[in-house]
Amino acid sequence: MAYASLLSLNQTLDQILHPYDQTEQQHIIMRSLHEKVSFLLSFLDVSSPQNSDKLRGLEGRIRDAAYEAEDIIEYHMSNQILSESGSHEDRTESHMTSNQIVSEWYQKFGRLQKIIQEIHSISDEVVKMRERNEIQVLQPSNSSSKSRSTNKGKSVMVGLAHNLMEIKKLLAKPLSILVVVSIVGIGGIGKTTLARTIYNDSLIASDFDIRAWVTVSQEYREQEVLKGLLNSLRGLNHESGEESIEKSAENVFKILKDKRYLIILDDVWEIEPWNQVKSLFPDNNNRSRIILTTRRSRVAELASHLWNRYHMESLDNRHGWKLLRERVFGEERCPPQFNDIGKMILLNCEGLPLAVVLIGGLLYKSEKTVSYWHYVLSNISVITDRKFFILDSVSFIYSQLPHHLRACFLYMGVVPEDYEIRRSKLTKLWVANRFIKPDRSKSLEEVAEEYLKDLVDRNLILVREWSYSGEIKTCSIHDILRDFCLMKAEEEKFSLDVEYLPEVHENLRQVSILTDLKNQIPRLALTHDRDLRIRSVTFFFRNSPNDIHFITNFRLLRVLDALTIRFEEFPVETLELVNLRYIALTYWMKHRFPASIAKLCNLETLIINPGKFRSIFNTSFLPPEIWKMSRLRHLLFVRSYLPYPTDALKGETFVPLENLQTLGNVINFRWTKEVLDMMPNLKKLVISYEHDGRTEWSSYFFDNFVHLHQLEVLKCFFFAKCYIKYQDPLPVNFAFPQKLKRLTLSGCRISWKNMTVLGSLFNLEVLKLKFHAFEGPVWELNDGEFRRLKLLLIHMTDLEHWKVNETHLPSLQRLSLRYCYNLVEIPSEIGDIPTLEEIELCECSTSLVTSAQVIQKEQESLGNYGFQVVLKHEDTDISS
CATH class of the missing domain: 1.10.8 (Helicase, Ruva Protein; domain 3)
Structure with a gap:
């Protein structure tokens, strides 16, 4: 962790060396430290991986010195922020006076000077090693810079074709009863790869009414498995609502009743999980199938008949x-x-x-x-x-990793076994933890995504789901690699998996909580010296808000990911953690933020999830002070009112949110030029408008969207108040920026003849039109439109006739039509699009379904068996 500790310290020094309350002598010392840290970073950047054995001891010294130096500096900075954040009258006992801060700083500064001497000594040793040619310098390599992870990462089936055919034979047995097929083999043999290939096979998928995949894992919890089954069956890609085990089990059974289903139970370690869930799978006497993967022959023996077990070979x-x-x-x-x-x-x-x-x-x-x-x-x-x-x-492969990738890889040990994490969340966490080296030509998130693609190319991180625009959606890590990450992270004093609460190491930075803390709080009462070192706490278990007050002891905490904990109100005690850069919370009562949230002056990411109550009653009301938080990069809510800057602050000082990249979901916001100037780097925007029948649409300045030059993702939802049957259509001068890649529109009621506004967006890859986004009986495409569109969703429309030919939509991969009752047919020319892989239909007219099936038969007659028509009976969202 030498590189990660230096990188973090370097960014802290960048912050402190700007105008800051220091004496001239302190400033000179800090500048000298910054130079040495930059030198060591550059050295590690160009050091060949073959130096790993020679540098191991030196890296340990670098890590410990850098961590301790940063602890001292950030502790002093946080004291200053707390001292300045409130008036003299409202300071709590935990806040120090200015004199106390200065006094403690001078005491700590003496220790800091000794640490700086150690870093200077290390730098001198590096110089001597280089002079003696003991260190090899990394040679540029063309292969190290290229990436192939954008190729949708299809599972490598080399050598597994025979296995695939054998499993297909077992599934195809002419038995109407429910059959359980067990795939048995040691870790790393390819069981999950084989099962996932079968699960994603279009011909197999078309043979079942419904499919579901759930990973059981060694860290089995019944409620998590049931929740995973429900989410997969319902097609949910977000956190579902809270349900009891009994209710979840009942819902699984109801969904599967009378349907022909395929269920994958991946990574089953013991027979107990199977015994607990097998009664949920009804035998509908319709050739339903279950595939179970396991490392243990005993599990397969108890779950499957002898003739339905398949043992994988090397x-x-x-x-x-x-x-x-x-x-x-x-x-x-x-x-x-x-x-x-x-x-x-x-x-x-x-x-x-x-x-x-x-x-x-x-x-x-x-x-x-x-x-x-x-x-x-x-x-x-x-x-x-x-x-x-x-x-x-893996230990050797890790030693050959470039230094800048090591912390990112080890961080995967923080997440539970077989856990799928969204790319967008993972990269935000890497940025907040300061694992990413700044690049002036790119955002930190863009650099983080490059790191992720590099680790995917190295097969150290697995892509679980790809978007239709070719981007990674979710990823995970093989459990054997996770075992390595846990062992190495403990050795490096980097992270701790609080499943069994072992001893806390000095310099520990990351804490992952996978267990119920109710009876273990005393063991988390860490000493004052140790608690300064924790920088990240992530909860994966649904603990009570009353059980996590120990968090406030971690004065230098940067990341608090507590989405699994249900708060009834905003936990104001977290506002004392002024070093926070990332905070994710769930609460469902009155979503009003305290004005004192501005104390979190380092905050970059704020995520609020309402939990199971996703309704109009879960609206967040942001305080005006949000416009003073210049470091914000991502603001994410289900529904929120964002006060207009000049109206809210009424002459007070506010700053452009130049770092803001993500904003959503905000309600009834006006996009004036003044606001555009405040958010010049916005990349993703989610907005909603409630039409009251009186307000003119023009007052929201929709035509100004075209000036959001960096915008790549836009979701706009328009709906009427309950007493208005139909709102007015949006104005035709609705305009969009040319960088836009993904667009969702709902309730706009624009005429199909104005679709050229969207068709001219050269970079558009995903288009979702929901709830009468466009209206009228006929849509006729024009030549040259939608050249890069890969996914088209039309949901609830009065469209009757769709005129298209084979030259239109040349890049389309997936077409989804839902609740299109009036649409007579899909033009046969759609089948001639060479890239088309799937047509999905939900609750559409009989003639429309028939036309899709005709297209499928035509494609099969041409040998295109990869194309499929999917009929759904329940509406599920397609995430872009």
Whole structure:
């Protein structure tokens, strides 16, 4: 963690070296420290991974010194902020007076000077090592900069084709009864890859009315499994409402009753989870199927009949070599000089697909020289226990990672086993934890996404879901890699999984809480010296708000992710944590924010989730002081009123929110030029408008959207007050910026003839038209429109006839039509679009369904069996 600690300290020094309350001597010392930290960062940036053994001891010294220096500096900064944030009368006992702050700073400054001397000493050692040529410098490599993670990351099935055919045979047995198929094999053999390939197979999917996937995992909790099943069955991609175990079980059974279903229960470790859920799966006597993956033969024996168990074997040498070549060279030919050494490396992978793809990811991203491949071979050796072989290999692969990726990778150990985390959330957390090195030409989030793609290319992070625009939506980590992350993070004093509450290490930075804290609070009463070190706390268990008051002891906390905890009001005690950069909370009562939220002057991300009550009664009311928080990057709510800046502050000082990239969902907001100037870098915007029948649409300045030059995602919802049957249509001069990639419109009631406004958006890839967004009986596309559109959703419309030909929508991959009762048919020309993969229909006319099925038969006659028509009976959202 040497690099991560230096990077964080460097950003803190960048902040403190701006106009700040320091003496000239202190400023000189801080400037000198900043120079040394920058030097060490640059050194690690160019240091070859082959130096890892020589630098191990030095990196430990760097980490400890950088952490301690930052603790002292940030503790002093937080004291100053708390002292300045309130008047003399309302200061609490925890706030220090100015004299006390100065006095304590001078005491700490003496210790800081000793730490600075240590950092200078380390820098001198580095210089001497370089002079003696003991350190190899990283050589530029073309392969390390390229990325192939944008290729929708289809599962590698090399060597698994035979397995796939055997499982398909088991599923296709002419038995009308419910059949449970067990896939058995050791960790890393490819069980999940095989199951996911089957689950996503279009022909298999078309054979079932409904499908669901849930990961059980070693850390099994019945309620979490039931919730996962319900979310998958309902097609939800957000946190569902709270339900009891009994209610959840009842709902699962009701959904599956009378339907032909395919259920995947992935990673089952014990028979108890199966025994608890098997009664939820009705035998409808219609050839429903369940696939269960497990490492343990005993589980398969108790869950399946002998003839429905499939034991996976290791890859043979031929398929293993093909997989390794594909991982390293893609579709390019393997140069002959790598054949012999490559096959020797393969032998050490013991036929495990996971080991092959991990080593392949390393070789793909590293320099393509025979000498380096020999170096890799010498550092991976066959160990009898395959799990420890993989862990040993991962340890070596980790040592070969560029320094800037190490903290990001180890952070994946913070999330629970088999947990899918959204890309947008993960990158925000990396930024808040200061794992990302600033780049003047890019935003921190853009750099974070590059780091993520790099780790995906190395096969260290798995992509679980891709968007139709080719972006990563959710990702996870293999449980064997997570085991490594936990062990390495504990060794590095980096993170702690509070499942069993082991001893807290000095310098611990990240805490992940996966358990009920009710009876364990005393063990979390950390000492004053230790509590300064915690920078991130993430809850994955539904603890009570009364059980987390210990959080306020962590004075330097940067990240508080408490979405699993249901608060009845905003926890004002968190406003004392002025170092917070990321806060995510759930509460469902009166969503009024205290004006004192402005005390969180470092806050970058604020996320509020109303939990199960997602209605008009869960509206957030932001205080005017929000316009004083210049560091804000992401503001996310389900519904919120954002006061207009000049109206709210009435002459008080407010600052442009130049860092703001995400804003949503705000209600009835006016987009004047004054506001546009305040948010010049907005990339994602979600807005809602309630029409009262009196306000003119023009007063909201929708035509100004075109001036949001960085905007890539826009969601606009328009709806009438309950006493108005129909609101007025939006004005035709509705305009959009050219960078827009994803657009959702609802309730606009614009004529189809004005669709050219959208068709001319050159970068538009996802378009969702909901609840009469456009109206009229006929929509006729024009040539040259929607050249890059990949997903089109039309939900609830009076459209009757749709005129399109094969030259229109040339990039379309998915068409979704819902509640289109009047639409007579889908034009047959839609089937001629070469990129089209799926037509999804929900509650549409019989003639429309028939036209879609005709298109499918035509495509099958042409050999296009990958194309499918999906009929849904319940409406589920398509996330872009």
